[in-house]
Amino acid sequence: MFHELNRKNPRFLFQWNRFRQFHASCSIGPRSQCFFTNFFTPPSQSEQIFLLYENASGIFISYACVPRRNHVIFFVRRGGLRRSIKTPFILSWSWAMAKPMGQATLSYEVSNCRMPPIDLARFTGISTAEAQSRFIRDGPNELPLRENRGIIGIILDVIREPMFLLLVGAGSVYFILGDFGEGALLLSFVLVIICITVYQERKTERALEALRNLSSPRALVIRDGQLVRIAGRDVVRGDLLFTSEGDRIAADALLLASTNLSVDESLLTGESVPVRKLPTEGKTGGRRPGGDDQPWLYSGTLVVQGQGVAEVVSTGMYTRMGEIGKTLQNVDHEETRLHTETAHIVRSIAFIGLFLFLIVVIVYGMTRGDWLHGLLAGITLAMAILPEEFPVVLTVFLALGAWRLSKINVLSRHVPALEALGATSVLCTDKTGTLTVNRMTVAKCVVAGSSFDCLAEAGRPLPEPFHELLEYAILSCKKDPFDPMEQALLKTGTDDRSFTEHLHEDWELLIEYPLSRELLAMSNVWWSRKWDKYIIAAKGAPEAIFDLCHLGEREISVLTTRVEDLASQGLRVLAVAKSHFRPGQLPDGQHEFPFTYLGLIGFADPVRSDAAAAIHDCRTAGVRVAMITGDYPATAQNIARQIGFPDSEMVLTGSDLEKLPMNERDAKIHSTSVFARVVPEQKLQIVESLKAGGEIVAMTGDGVNDAPALKAAHIGIAMGGRGTDVAREASSLVLLDDNFASIVAGIRMGRRIYANLKKAMAYIISVHVPIAGISLIPVLFGWPLILLPVQIVFLELIIDPACSIVFEAEQEEPDIMRKPPRDPDEHILDRRTVAIALTQGFVVLGIVLLIYLYGMMRGLTADELRTLSFVTIVVANIALIFTNRSWTESIVSISRKPNKAFWLVTTGTVFFLAAVLFLPGLRSLFQFAPVSPGYLLFCIVGGMLTVGWFELYKITHARIRKAESS
Template identity: 60%
Template sequence: MPVMPDGAKKPMATNFDIKNPSGLSEAEAARRLREEGYNELPSAKRHRSLLAIAFGVIREPMFLLLVSCGAIYLALGDRTEGLLLLSFVIVIIGITLYQERRTERTLEALRDLSSPRALVIRDGKQKRIVGREVVPGDILVLAEGDRVPADALVMSCTNLTIDESLLTGESVPVRKVACTTEAKMDRPGGDDLPFVFSGTLVVSGQGVAVAQGTGANTEIGQIGRSLQTVESEDTLLQKETRRLVRNIAIIGLCVSTIVVVVYGLTRGDWLQGFLAGITLGMAVLPEEFPVVLTLFIALGAWRISKVRVLTRRAPTIETVGSTTVLCVDKTGTLTLNRMSVAMIAVNREFFDLRKHASDKLPESLHEIVEFSILASEKDPFDPMEKAFKEMGEHYLNHTEHLHRDWTIMGEYELSQKLLALSHVWESPSGEEYVIAAKGAPEAIADLCHFNEAQMRSMAESVSAMAGDGLRVLGVAKSHFSQTATLPREQHDFRFEFLGLVGLSDPVRPDVPDAVKQCHAAGVRVVMITGDYPVTAQSIARQIGLMSADEVITGQELDKMDDAELEQRVRTATIFARVMPEHKLRLVNALKALGEIVAMTGDGVNDAPALKSAHIGIAMGGRGTDVAREAAALVLLDDDFSSIVQAVKLGRRIFDNLRKAMAYIFAIHIPIIGMSLIPVVMKWPLVLFPVHIVFLELIIDPACTLVFEAEPEEADVMSRPPRDPREPVFGRRTLGLSLLQGASVLLIVLGVFAAARHSGLSDEQARAMAFVTMVIANLALILSN
């Protein structure tokens, strides 16, 4: 075995001792899942009992006033009225219980969706499953950016380092080694141990491990922490509403106190005065606001999950409809991420596989196909490498160009400085290594030390292929003596250029229409890709992107200062040859212009940009767990149209929330007026607590069932985005609510006055006024 330098990766062992190298069968996995249970920890939040919910309801100011009224009626000897009021508490507890259970079920479903994923080997095939379905004995495939789904024993690894700070508090990642003898799981901490633990993070490298403990039978389970939960947090709108309710409650308390004193002093009936004061307090207090907000946010997250978008942070519900710029990755989001080799170019000769799918591959192209496969993983997961393997099996099967029995001896990784990677293979002769490289054409040209003439020739070929919307890669080969130490860098090999490979990735069928919807809704779509500018422009034209002629490359970004970048991003919609590190600069530049930015990402290096964006969107299908945790939304199907649907739903949710708030505000005006005006005018009381409670029983379900379920407006995606700083109660909304409420108040007052003037008794006039208010309440629901 040769000496491996620090710059090259050591090989992954392939002869580890696993009783079943094909992994568990699906039937065996299902049996173990039934026996062991799901791979999850007990929920950190217990469901509140009926008694706890009832106690919570009684503690609310509104219901303290209600109980007080019931007690006063009993003190006055009116048992029927007093018991009726107290019975309403039970009804309201029932409504609250229903709403809370519905909210809990919604959040529980979101917690299940947010479970980390796991790549396992079952029935001899790699399969990505929900992390909670991992069972002891599963073979886990670990890669950079993954959360380890279970406590496991490492059977093979390549430069595997793990961040175990969650368990140990040590921020420095620890190095892992493969298990060479039988071993039992030990405690975390320290280098060169063959154990990985649930919840820890793969910082670099890759590995294969066998799950030993799941769920509560893990190290983190013993500590008793619950990681994967959808945390409830107060949004800006919730805080604003809470302040509003508090201020109104203080005003209501002061006015109610004045009413009690004035009523008692002027009429001498202090019990009736207390009743009038409590009635006014109940009328003034808009306790529905926080309830409605919580409900809309929870159900909004649930509705958005129905379009395959998981909401990880509640504030996103408020801002998703306000998005002004949507920055998206091309591959897998705008396209299907189903790569196939479409064209091969060798010595300026092009062979279009799309036109010759059934033909034999010319002998002159066999070598480039051979080395493109050698530069890929043996069992590829990446769509590009799958495309190379499928091409080889189709055209080179039963030839000497496929080397299934070769052993990989090392790997040189792709980096930001050099967008190419190399695999070092041991040849059967045992005399030399065979090195296969693939990567960006300019990087391969660099490895092959091209002169200017060669660069121009290659650039022309690349431009021709990229103009057809193809993703272009270069392929090269080299040989190296096995008696020497492998070099630290790829540059030290003497590479020979073999040619170019163009891969096609079809645009998703629904993307052009979704982009058109974004433009109509005032949302600018920005495409970010690592492909060539010409390839990016071709895709941009296919999907109907605006300003497709202006392209900014990663190299140009590096040369710009922040001021220049801010000017360029005002109109640019295509960024090509961009690295993940550039995304953060783009987000910050757009935010500096006052844009509301949504950014997609899937890799570890995308996490800072996802966290900085107003709405970070991680890819659920191909994204790393680190990206998912940094994001506010997770796109479960990696489909661009799902983002557009989330924007549409976000606008609908806010519209309906505004309607519900406007209705609540409007209906409280006549309730307050009919509680205060009779006291001032020395009329008999029109509204008693029982009337107000009855109206409350209409208001809450109306907001829950009617307004929350209201379909979107016809112009929801044909108007500009809303400013997120715009309050729910803008001047127009507030004015309309005041006008509606005042109109209802005047009508009810008119009915009450007319009834009294016509000689009806106070009870009859009160009944007519109350019936009028109920009808007007229903009219407000319909009009809003």
């Protein structure tokens, strides 16, 4: 049997000895068994591969099998267990641990290049009874459910809102008047408000649910001396977690033993580079995510390399993940200023309308003795003043704005955030993946006295002097690596055609020596058939490699200076060494190999090509950008320098921030643009400090750690590509391409939305002034009524699409990104806007009254006067829409800018006007009368002249601004 397995081969003897050591270390019970196979050549279909197992009585053949095309099927008789194990054919083994028949069986695949795993026999864990007791006392390992309001409760809260009551009241008035279309439209917006509120409530619940799912994975624990796989929610304090590559950690734990353990903590730190973990050995240090060689493991993080045994110290809400969930639960979205201001405007105008309604009814009834027509006149005035367009415009603008944002890869989850987006004064962004491409890349290679800049020389083949350095750096990696730096090394080698001869696909990986607390370096031992010897490749921290190579003090001093220079450029630096060894018994430690130093390799996460231009656009627009990262200060500083951050030399670290007193801390936050080594709570502190200082804050993030800050910011922006579900649920916007430039485009779009919304609201005021005036003045002066309800409905058909579609589709002003962010205390209807709107409205009212009086002087009938006044108002409406498309450009310039919605509204209005003027049935319904073409031309010219003064104002204002700027 052993002859068939080439037992005398020294490589087999080495592996078999390793296997025996491995079996001794992993035996977890008196009757446990290990199963093992080994072969050195690809077996043919006729060959048999033997499955061996060892117990106290010796080594036995359990079964023989025939290999399949790309895997071997082993049949194990004991307990009827059947396993299909897929492994490489050359130089590989597979093993499994089986408990006595009737108990669950755990199966693993372990490559022969691994070091013997952790000695589990020395760990017994807590008893099942003790675990149950602690579960009852501490509760499940999950985030507790918050008591949520039902849909009925949410609806009742909405009903008490003034905006809701006004909309219902306005809709009821229209129903009483028989205008069921307008009434139904207003009530439909009631449903929109309810849906938005329900959506907001459910969004918080989904964020917490995502946290619960993430923080409660399956867990492998040691209880009663046995490995048991349980639900993550059943993990309790004191449990011993056994973690290996690919596992998500179920609870916060303290590492007791490990083999080459690395963990991806990007959920908590935002940094994609895994961190190395080492056992506690009595030194626990600060319990904070991020940084190498810490003994703490955190719930929800991912093991990317190695194995470990850790004791659970916190579960559920007491984990770091739970603390974030608690913070997220307590942070609420604020009501936007625009909604508050719009509600105030609607209330004010509604009260004015109610007051004027009563005056008109009383005056008309008392002066003319006709209370029924007085009521009709009052209703007409109320309809003219009723501000139903404001909530309509706000809803339509924000909805269409969200659609436009999606076209530039910004997905809106919280529509009111669009208001704040255009007012953003501080943009807090993380570094990795937003300003950088989130892909570790070989940046520099250093050999002896020369270096090669791989980024600057991208596309150029690696010079020959650097081939050996990269060759052994790749040999020190796994064949299919998880580690980002190992992936970068492999990509550099495979992308360079001149380097393919150094990849050694035919070499066989025998064993790897992992990192340890004592030596921060790892080595791979390879077997070369051609050279008939072991080749050893090592990489690690420069000081560790210097130690392995036994370099002299002078040489170490020179190389250390070089390492510091690379680190100051924001690079992560590894040193590389090589060695060889004749076949035989390999040593237990790396120090026993005669290593030769080869050189240094610097890694970087390259800056996005458009990041610098986007930062410049932000500065031009008066938006301060703050980079908040969990990375090292030197790395953050280098990235800031590359993309043109102001004051990039000044970096504030999380530890420095923690030491500052409250008053100094706020001042420092407001004057700093680069923050490094920042933890989740500090991100939230930074956002809240900026908000307290009056800033409108936008915050980007991708991990669980960012969720509270995302939700607390005025605009939370989550990453769509690499972001977590928790971050996306807590955010207002989702960046679909994870690109910083898209955020700047979003700010531009936000400013456009707000500017166009201001124009639309100003237009609403200006057009309602003449309608209200014409409804009120005839009553006060005893003239015949000019406008009737049906005519006001016609005007609403112009006003509604004009203010909600035409202005929304208007392009931004040319200088929109050269203006500073608007004052957060600025009203959308500020004094200048209201003054312009009222002036426009009163000018139109004056022209209409002049034409009305002219017609009275010419002895026209009431229906003829009504016709002339109505035509003038409609033409003036079209002119107002045209001139208000831009408050800085003339009508001539505006006409060159495309706006299909304007021409559609204008064309439709002209056709409707022609129909009511020239079709007898409609003309009678509107109580109009035929008039001569001369009168119609007179009204058209008068309506167009109403905006002449505003065109002169724009020209004069532009000249003044130009003179001031020069």
